[in-house]
Amino acid sequence: MFDFDFFVIGGGSGGVRAARIAASEGGARVGLAEQSRMGGTCVIRGCVPKKLMVFASEMPQAVAEAWAYGWNSSLGTFDWSRFRTSLESELTRLEAAYRSTLKNAGVQIFDSIAHLIDAHTVALASGQRFTAKHILIATGGRPFVPDIPGAELAVTSDVMFHLPALPKTAVIVGGGYIASEFACILNGLGVQVTQIYRGSEILRGFDHEARAHVVAGMERSGVTILRGFDVAQLTQAGAQISVQGTQGQALLCDLVLYATGRKPNTAGLGLEALGVRLKPSGAVEVDAYSQTSVPSIYAVGDVTDRINLTPVAIREGHALADTLFAGRPTKADHDLVASAVFTQPEFGTIGLSEEQAAAQGPAEIYVAKFRPMRTAFGGMPDQYLMKLVVDAQTRRVLGCHIVGSAAGEMIQLAAIAVKLGATKEDFDRTVAVHPTASEELVTMRRPARQVGPEPSKAAPAGA
Ligand code: NDP
Secondary structure, three states, rough: OOOOEEEEEOHHHHHHHHHHHHHHHHHHHHHEEOOOOOOOHHHOOOOOHHHHHHHHHHHHHHHHHHHHHHOOOOOOOOOOOHHHHHHHHHHHHHHHHHHHHHHHHEEEOOOOOEEEEEOEEEEEOOOEEEEEEEEEOOEEEEOOOOOOOHHHHHHHHHHHHOOOOOOOOEEEEOHHHHHHHHHHHHHOOOOOEEEEOOOOOOEEEOOHHHHHHHHHHHHHHHOOOOOOOOOEEEEEEOEEEEEOOOOOOEEEEEEEEEEEEEEEOOOOOOOOHHHHOOOOOOOOOOOOEEEEOOOEEEEEEHHOOOOOOHHHHHHHHHHHHHHHHHOOOOOOOOOOOOOEEEOOOOOOEEEHHHHHEEEHOOEOOOOOOOOOHHHOOOOOOOOOOEEEEEEOOOOOOEEEEEOOOHHHHHHHHHHHHHOOEEEHHHOOOOOOOOOOOOHHHHHHOOOOEEEEHHHHHOOOOOO
């Protein structure tokens, strides 16, 4: 007899969901160990505080819009410490909500680091040991900072929510989600931001036209983006930090934020000793049911480095609980996952980029670029981009990319249609909601261009 049916290491999005469903719907006896604050990266040092900072940073634009609409509004100064205090109490509230949800489901919580002793035994820092029929590794990831001289002078996203004061100038290293989002947040809060990227354009991997649109909006709003800038070293220069590039470039700033990717948290868990296979990145290797090479051990979320997004981790955790305790073997679905980059302008995306579609077969590209009614009224330069990537043969919408205000909200809804396999004609016969920005998604009549091989030379649909 095991002490628990299920023991979860890690109280983030994936672990909490798996534990709760296993206990509340599967009737399992569940233990969960978390070494830090309950909620994990998303709630404590990721999506949630980040989004609240996005809201804070968008207020100057809201005030400018209010002025344009006749309000005698004016922007005061930003009180970082007041905001930070409110942010902290909101996180405390959310953390408590996570704890009480788990407790109400009957999950036993251990505020402790944990590691594996064998395929069915977990040890806590106190020395306590528990046996479990199934063990879940849901330990997430952590920011990665390359090993350059002076790396200790930089901060990572973990620190951004606790800064004692906002800097006047910041250099942000990286061109992915986190770097680009923080570049916009700090810029909106009045910090002079330089984002430096080692490659030719930030947001690599996303649709080229969409990322160019994001970049144009970011630069218009005041973010300086330096491409081809690889950092050689950081040095202290009085109260400031000097960022020196491999090409001899140098920048002085008050704060350096490194957002150069994340690494899975697998060290110290005792996985290798048990024969749990890891990928070269250190991530836990799992099958479609999130099972590792040791049958009683499972892993979900960022520690598996599949798609590193909270809703994906939640789905993986839920699917695992259904598989193990509801008699319903369930694979998490990793196909057509929508996401949003909370830059300013915001970017929502699902499916194939134009470039990916062109490499795959003939495609039609529909594009609408327009100034939204709301900001055009005040003479603001904001411009939306809406883009559909359509399979020229099956007519299926393969990709949808939206850049502009509320793009994250819009892509969530468009994602349902794309996931259902909607064709361009399905979009066309959907009557527009007027006047909205998103109506452009159903009113794009002619393709801007055809890409990929000519339809006649490509294999017939379904071949
Ligand atoms: P990303 O993988 O998105 O981006 C990492 C960036 O750092 C890339 O631009 C990469 O450049 C650059 N980089 C990597 N190594 C180095 C190096 N040694 N020197 C200089 N630059 C380097 O990672 P993030 O940290 O931004 O985000 C991690 C993950 O978190 C994301 O993949 C995403 O899944 C998730 N996330 C999602 C969010 C959302 O949904 N809105 C928000 C935040 C995070 P290159 O392009 O050349 O490889």
